[in-house]
Amino acid sequence: MSASPAPSASSPASDRAVALLHALGADGIAHPGGTLLVHLLRVQEQLAAWGARPALQLAGLCHAFYGTDGFPTALLPLDRRTELAAVIGTEAEAIVYLYASCDRRAAYPTLADPGGAVRDRFTGDARVPGPRPRRDLAELTAANELDLARVDPSFREQWGPALLTLLTRLGPLLSRPARSACRTVLAPDPGRSRD
Template sequence: MSHRDDVCAWLRERGTETIAHPGGTLYAHLCRVHDLLGTFGHGGDVRLAGLTHAAYGTDGFDLALLDPCDREPLRALVGADAEQLVYLYGACDRRRSWPDLVTTRHLVDRFTGRVETLAPELLRPFVDLSIVNELDVLVHDPTVARRYGDYFRSLFATWAPVASSGVTAETRRLLARSP
């Protein structure tokens, strides 16, 4: 069994195949994000972060598979680097972090209220994970695309200088079709 298979089994044990999410289930969404990150050239740690990005819940999906105060179980499953990215993704207060993220690298932790400064090597993986996640939701839920398409077009344009070129191209392609 591969590491990915172990993580998928862990996700299924937590009921992700029964949790509704645009495009079917949370499990299907997590697998698509993992695969898309690989398509855009990310390695194992970022892909595993994509596969487990909802473990602590997110600012946009408030269902947690684990308590964010107990990070060791996920760290043991996916490794320290992937878990760190998952924590940052789940902890991100989007309203207060996303608009200036590229210029400040500041992320407001919605769990603690503290401001974290993303290390330069974490900025691209964080941005790519955030974009890929939202693109998957937009593709699978036209109402979200209609409601937030303009917002994401604008936001992702400001993130383009640090996003992977493939992610930026896919963003332009998908959001050009979006209402």
């Protein structure tokens, strides 16, 4: 991925998305490290720091709109997808839907494989996404999980080794900065006592 400028705080799409997040109560939903809104902003910032294109950054900001396989609270029902698309664009909304609908247990083991299917947890359908959607799903997964590992030591302690294994497997789909962050955040701390 080439480095592209992050949507600034004054980006119209980001501003509209944040306003919608406020209107839907994301700033009042508890989430590790603060509120759901704070988490979403950190994920967007992480993707920007890795040089993700604007659509992926917006998807990072909005990735929990329909709930996820790991966070079931939805801000919008699926029959209102066009409302989110009107705010962030169809490309970013499609990434949000892919992330939200992904049955992680079924998809993650083969996501890095060119023929790996992604099962839609809402419909039960499976499809083989192209290279860019697979990279987007992997990069957004890394940004989300690394944020949780950074802000919640108990999450990192419980899930860190499994996440390192998963994100290492997804490494061919991740940008170089994302791969580096995975090692930095999730690698075992050699100075920590194993008593």
